[in-house]
Amino acid sequence: MTTSTTETVSTDVLVIGAGGAGLRTSIELAKHDIDCLVLGKRAHGDAHTIWAAGGINASLSSLDPEDQWEIHAADTLDEGHFVNDPTAVEMLCRRAPDRIRELDEWGMDFDRTDDGKINQRYFGAQSFRRTCFVGDKTGQALMDTLVRKAKALGVPYRENLYITDLVEEGGRIVGAVGFDMDGGQPVAFDASAVVIAAGGHTSLYRRSSSRPDENTGDAQALAFNAGVPLRDMEFVQFHPTGKVTPEAEAGHLVTEAVRGEGGRLYNTEGERFMRRYSPDQMELDARDVVARANEQEIREGRGTENDAVLLDISHRDDSYIRERLPRMVEEFAEHGVDITEEPMEVAPTAHYAMGGIEVNFETGQTQIDGLYAVGECTAGVHGANRLGGNSLIETVVFGEVAGAHIAETLGTRPDAPLSEAVVQSHVASQEVLAAADGRHTPGDLMDRLRRLMWNHAGILRDEDGLIDGLRQLQHLQAGAEDLSVQAGRTSRRYERAQNLRFMLTTAETILRGALERTESRGAHARTDYDAKDPSWRQNIRCVPVGERDMKIDVEGAGTPSRRVQRAVDEDHELDYHHLE
Incomplete structure (x- = not known):
């Protein structure tokens, strides 16, 4: 028992984070009739997942029949410069198609081809078109679908709840402590298992695609403070195209879908400069390559007065732009820029954390009993750089994995009440x-x-x-x-x-x-x-x-399976000039 000033809540499983990863975990738990509670720092449905606009990856082969999950895995490893966890990569790519079909069954309104298949678009550094999408509002559509499914299953949640500490007893996590952001009351949660699904840490940077009080490293620090190692923290992805104006929106994402639909980058001398940096893949090279190219142009004085380069898609038909990029059209129009007629000013922005909590991806468990982690807060799937479109699919693939493992093992866990x-x-x-x-x-x-x-x-x-x-x-x-x-x-x-x-x-x-x-x-x-x-x-x-305190350990990266290594050796590569 705690004192009367502290509210105490009991649940079998506490899920910290109400974005895509937390919701998919809770849905799997609910499907197995496991009592769980989802917590969010903001209103339910208002999670950073909604900012992932461009798409979600799976080797469905809707447009390119040659694509296979092994090639998706090879692209992911190549983009991650082969320091990814190969088990995690192969699980992700092998299971992705089923998770997309599941979302489709749950009512996610994917864009369709003329013959009714789920449509797929080009995304940077991918060998084939495998990025499924809902215009340029894919993250919002995913969240809407998961919230709707969770509500249908009766998953309970609490919004505006901030977790400050995990509670450890006898070498295992038995709950958490936080406070109600509306009323200010401290709250203690008693749980047999705790899942951290609270996102990344790119708000540590001056210019970020996150909102200022989100993605502040809560998840990573909660786990670290409880004794869990963090991995690959030096790898932070800077997206090539963030807004620069107005100041209140500096860093907000200009989706990769703009380049995936044929957008071109220019400097103020009118040069399409990616020809110098990546003549084969151009604007659809890996995010780190394009981001450094943009930064180099700005630093060498070929940027705008707002320290930006120019992203232009106005050569495409107006109707096509409005159909495929409605959010970008709306957002820039609010500030007097018509992207069907003129270029956007963009510059690199901190966007995604590849590093994070060390987990066993086959179960979602950390090295501390009773503690799981899912989504961007973990490390291993993406290696040194994330393949665009892999973030959303990671949340639903590993949310299902963690939820299923917890459901299978929950009855074996000893009861350890909060102290x-x-x-x-x-x-x-x-x-x-x-x-x-x-x-x-x-x-x-x-x-x-x-x-x-x-x-x-x-x-x-x-x-x-x-x-x-x-x-x-x-x-x-x-x-x-x-x-x-x-x-x-x-x-x-x-x-x-x-x-x-x-x-x-x-x-x-x-x-x-x-x-x-x-x-x-x-x-x-x-x-x-x-x-x-x-x-x-x-x-x-x-x-x-x-x-x-902390110490640094170094260990060798794993090796992929033979079938994925074959796909790596085949050296598949995007033919960018399909877009020309």
Whole structure:
């Protein structure tokens, strides 16, 4: 029992995160009649999943009969520069078609070919058209479908609920503690299993495709603080095309679907510059390649006055653009830009975290009993760079895997009720933070951290910058011990103070991993080690030590199965010029 000031909730399975990964996990649990509760920091259905606009991958062969799941796996490994977890990749690609058909059965309104098949479009670095889509609102359509299915199955959820700590007893996770963001009341959750599905950490950067108070590394820091290693944290994907204006929307995503439908990149000299960087794959090369090309053009003075390049799709028919890219048409029209007639200003933006919580993908389990993780918060599927269209399919593939495993094993788990003393120690920490009367505001430290990460662990990195970044991070960590909060748990300032706790931990793992990896691979680009080193086909693990420290471990990456290796050796590649 906890004190009367703390609400206590009991459930068999607690799911932290109400986006695609959390919802698909809960749907699988509900199908097996397992009691679960889904928690979200925002209103139900308002998750970062909705921002994934362009599509969701599966080798359906709707347009290209040659495509197979093994080639999808080969493309994923190639894009990830072969530091992916090959088991995870093969599970993802083999199971993807069934998950797409399932979504179709549940009413997801996929675009169709003339003969009624689920349509598929080109996406960067893919050998065939395998990206299924709903215009340029695919993530929203996925969320709508999953929310509708979860409600039909009676899955309970709580919105506006912030989890601050996991609760461990006897070497296993037995619940969590947080607070109600509407009423401010502390809440303790007693659960036999906990699933973390709370997204990534790209809001650590000055320009990000996330909203400012989302994707702040909550999931990664929760797991790390509970004793779970984080993996591949140096790999952060910078999407080539984020908005630059208006300032309030800087970094918001301009979907890859624009380039998938034939969009072209130009500098201010009128040059279609991808001919210099990637003459074969052009604008549809890997995201890291296109992002660095855009950044190089801007740095060398061939960008706009807003430090951007130009993305133009106006050569396509107006009706085609409006049909395939309705969201982009609407969003730019709100600010006086007609993309059917004129180009968009775009620049790289922090978009996706390839690194995260270490899990066994065959079960979804972490190394701590009772704790699972699903979706962007995990590491292993994407390696050094994510293939566009793989993020949404990851959520539903591994949500089903984790949910099924929990349902199968839940009855074997020992009952371990929450300790009142442990819960109250976490609640007391909330009280101390809310009353903090120091010199630094959470918002100021978050802004400084985001500038630090953009400048020292951004698109281009080097040893001196990373060392200086770690030194500056130590100052910010000290500043976080002297916060000025003095606000209730319903305030934005208090929420940001909690965000800052998580962000500082996660930022340190990124900086340390980036300093350790003395090569350039995928999204990790070191100007002082500007080539890929075969000896670095390894994974870097940040392992928690004691209360506040961490150590770095390195282990070799796995090898794919023979049938996937054959697909790799066949060297399939997109013929970009189909779009010309």
